[in-house]
Amino acid sequence: MMALTGARPRRFSGRLNPPAAAWVVLLLFCVFALAVPRFASAGNLENLLRVGSILGIAACGQTIVLILGGIEFSFGASAALASVVTVLALPSAGVAGGFAAGAASVLLVGLVNGTLVARFSLPPFLVTLGMLMVAGGGAAVLAGGLPIDAPPSDAFSWPARGRVAGIPVPILAAAASFALLHLLLAHTRAGRLWYLVGANGTAARLSGITVWRSVLAGYLLAGAFCALAAVILTSRVASGQPGLAPNLPFETIAACAVGGIPLAGGQGRAVQTLCGVLVIAMLNNAVVLLNLPVAYQQLMIAAVILGAVILQRAPLLLLLLPVRPARQLEEDRS
Amino acid sequence: MTRTATIRQTRGDPCKDWTLEVSGIAKNYGATCALRNASLRLRPGKVHALLGENGAGKSTLVKIVVGAIQPDRGRIALNGVPTRFAGVRQAIAAGVIPIYQHLSLFPHLSVLENLSAFAIAGAAGLRAGPSLVPRATARAWLDAVGLGCDLDLPVERLSVGERQLVEIARGLGQRCTLLVLDEPTAALTHDETDRLFGVVRRLCAEGTAVLFISHKFDEIEALADDVTVLRDGVAVIDAEPLASLSRAELVRAMLGDMVESGDRALPQPGGPVLTATGLRLGPADTAADITVRAGEIVGLAGLVGSGALELAAALAGARPVAAGTLAVRGEALPPGDRARAVAAGVGYVPADRHAEGLFGPLAALQNASSSTVALFSRGGLLRPGGEAAALMPWLRRLNLHPFQPERPAAGFSGGNQQKLLLSRNLAVPDLRVLVVLEPTRGVDIAARETIHDALVEAAGRGVSVIVASSDLDEVMALSHRILVVRHGSLDGELPRGTGRAALMDRLAGRRAA
Structure with missing residues (x-):
């Protein structure tokens, strides 16, 4: 039991050995390709990735926070705040200035989260839940309670609908985000410190690590990823909406969990998040293609999320998956 | 082991010689062995003291006796009947009443409600209403412990000693055959202690057996x-009459008398490196001045609760102090700041390696490198191969086994986990001071030798080593000199070669005339 769950080897070295969730991605893709009409068409896959890119970028931020042993609930509300701030700033600051102002508001939320968690040792659950309400309330106050439309322009819709070299901008942004996340986690000093702090904060302090600085940096970077997601989302909906993405924090947490990242902290890789995001993006897409009622959509997504998590934790099924080090560990113990 | 066996005729059954007979108990937690072969035999109407250093397995044995955990092996008999409690509630029903160090009363509820707690816990589901004990009964229980307080008073309004008596009274209501007192006097005043002892003696006179866990010899x-x-999980003194043993014999039994080669060659110390001036752990403690020279190994020895570990941790900047200054080679070091301490070359191996040392899910190599991440990163990026180059030699030198640097630290044995913590510090560039707490607790003999060699070798490189350990043989074998710690401060110094008996006398607070 211990050998299979507690001490399951999860490397964060540069190696890209596939996580168990990769098999879920593969399985789901095959099933949907066979069972859902039009699923495997190039146009649909591009659409799937474009829609999933916002979740993916935000999930990159969530990954950092989870590795730190924290949790981030304020993503959705801060994205909503960003959309409102962006649209309000448009007339005076222009498109670029508007997006910058929106992104800055998300970073500010991240800064507050990080400061409260890192410097005052408050529980991340409560801090980010509180900031969810602050950001959501702030967005509602600024917008006067109703969505405000942005004046249509090509520049404003570029982040969501533009293309570079034929590839949609959101997909490029998501790809860049995952590449950056992988670089951060596997190859930077900051990333290494996140793992250490998340795995055992006391041991990290006694090792001479300035824990608060690492935590603050983590929440700020998480805010930066969320800011990028917010820019694309705002561009897509072309309006400032106080109730923009209420499920974003939960979907990002679900994506990380489906990818196999434990909420206990100290573990998790970019490729795991990527797999989790792909699972959820495929589900969302298939549900739309099948034209299922909204209530069924939610149930189906919930079933797959729970199923994926159980599949990864169930010791018996694990033996079928390529986790050779786990078995090796057991042999060495006996 | 000779015992004047008094065969007691208890209700005509000669098997009931012992109220509680526990033998051959073993209990493992994962790879850690808490109890190997523990036994405990309690006579009715007698107070039985259970002694042992921290980590000896006392609390595990007590938890087994009161049914909180299950042993892996061994037998338990209550009044001659083989028993195995599935839980605390079953044990209480059988008359084994635990009184904990941390009170298990409900502070906001009244005395009467607290006295009724077992009855309420035993009531099934929602069927019955709150089943309070009749007031007259409750009064009788309180009288039995000599407590005359108001039944409706909230427990939080009672003194700590009175609360403890309420707890005992609650136990008495349960047909108490065995009373387990786990460090009951820790929070009591002198008068309250006397009162408690009076109650315990009266209970004994009525035939109750009492298991008494305490660190206080008096x-x-x-x-x-x-x-x-x-x-170490074994009963080294097994139910012997206290009168037949001296205090020194008890201390020796607790600390062990495994003879070790005390003739390990130690390096010649150089100039002073670490100086602590006026160091006080708490505001009430006496100030300590400590100087450790280059290449010198200084042992900090003290009984449990003496503050030896805390003092050592303070020297490493691992805990804040009430007063005092630290300096390494004349450069001041703010106390309680490990980041600055590591930068100044002060290494630290904590006593509790799981809670304070290891990053369980992370690879061994990453555990070993946590103090030196800066060393193998440039411009914020980790240099490829830099980590392995910096740490692998140390892991090899300490003979990490199995040699799998990518394996999570949680998967190694205690000794090898300790080697990871040691490598973490030995790899610190320009290491000047190494503070090691309990370097070999729960570690096998081979790893122990390796770790001792590594400490002496570090001293040979000119590192000032401070060893705080409850293992006296270890301290005697490694140290140039031993600082005795009592009541949170220094209480004298003993040179290398001091005999075991003399050291134990000093730890217990007796000075040679």
Whole structure:
């Protein structure tokens, strides 16, 4: 039991050995390709990735926070705040200035989260839940309670609908985000410190690590990823909406969990998040293609999320998956 | 082991010689062995003291006796009947009443409600209403412990000593055959302690057996009839009459008398490196001045609770102090700041390696490198191969086994986990001071030798080593000199070669005339 769950080897070295969730991605893709009409068409896959890119970028931020042993609930509300701030700033600051102002508001939320968690040792659950309400309330106050439309322009819709070299901008942004996340986690000093702090904060302090600085940096970077997601989302909906993405924090947490990242902290890789995001993006897409009622959509997504998590934790099924080090560990113990 | 066997005729059954007979108990937690072969035999109407250093397995054995955990092996008999409690509630129903160090009363509820707690816990589901004990009964229980307080008073309004008596009274209501007192006097005043002891003696006179766990020798000598001493999960003194043993014999039994080669060659110390001036752990402690020279190994020795570990941790900047200054080679070091301490070349191996040392899910190599991440990163990026180059030699030198640097630290044995923590510090560039707490607790003999060699070798490189350990053989074998710690401060110094008996006398607070 211990050998299979507690001490399951999860490397964060540069190696890209596939996580168990990769098999879920593969399985789901095959099933949907066979069972859902039009699923495997190039146009649909591009659409799937474009829609999933916002979740993916935000999930990159969530990954950092989870590795730190924290949790981030304020993503959705801060994205909503960003959309409102962006649209309000448009007339005076222009498109670029508007997006910058929106992104800055998300970073500010991240800064507050990080400061409260890192410097005052408050529980991340409560801090980010509180900031969810602050950001959501702030967005509602600024917008006067109703969505405000942005004046249509090509520049404003570029982040969501533009293309570079034929590839949609959101997909490029998501790809860049995952590449950056992988670089951060596997190859930077900051990333290494996140793992250490998340795995055992006391041991990290006694090792001479300035824990608060690492935590603050983590929440700020998480805010930066969320800011990028917010820019694309705002561009897509072309309006400032106080109730923009209420499920974003939960979907990002679900994506990380489906990818196999434990909420206990100290573990998790970019490729795991990527797999989790792909699972959820495929589900969302298939549900739309099948034209299922909204209530069924939610149930189906919930079933797959729970199923994926159980599949990864169930010791018996694990033996079928390529986790050779786990078995090796057991042999060495006996 | 000779015992004047008094075969007691208890209700005509000769098997009931012992109220509680526990033998051959073993208990493992994962790879850690808490109890190997523990036994405990309690006579009715007698107070039985259970002694042992921290980590000897005392609390594990007590938890087994009160049914909180299950042993892996061994037998338990209550009044001659083989028993195995599935839980605390079953044990209480059988008359084994635990009184904990941390009170298990409900502070906001009244005395009467607290006295009724077992009855309420035993009531099934929602069927019955709150089943309070009749007031007259409750009054009788309180009288039995000599407590005359108001039944409707909230427990939080009572003194700590009175609360403890309420707890005992609650136990008495349960047909108490065995009372387990786990460090009951820790928070009591002198008068309250006397009162408690009076109650305990009265209960004994009525035939109740009492298991008494305490670190205070004076109390044990005042109260106990028999004694069992645990060391490393084994009963080294097994239910012997207390009168037949001296205090020194008890301490020796607790700390062990495994003879070790005390002739390990130590390097010649150089100039002073670490100086602590006016160091006080708490505001009430006496200030300590400590100087450790280059290449010198200084042992900090003290009994449990003496503050030896805390003092050592303070020297490494691992805990804040009430007053005092630290300096390494004349450069001031703010106390309680490990980041600055590591930068100044002060290494630290904590006593509790799981809670304070290891990053369980992370690879061994990453555990070993946590103090030196800066060393193998440039411009914020980790240099490829830099980590392995910096740490692998140390892991090899300390003979990490199995040699799998990518394996999570949680998967290694205690000794090898300790080697990871040691490598973490030995790899610190320009290491000047190494503070090691309990370097070999729960570690096998081979790893112990390796770790001792590594410490002496570090001293040979000119590192000032401070060893704080409850393992006296270890301290005697490694140290140039031993600082005795009592009541949170220094209480004298002993040179290398001091005999075991002399050291134990000093730890217990007796000075040679």
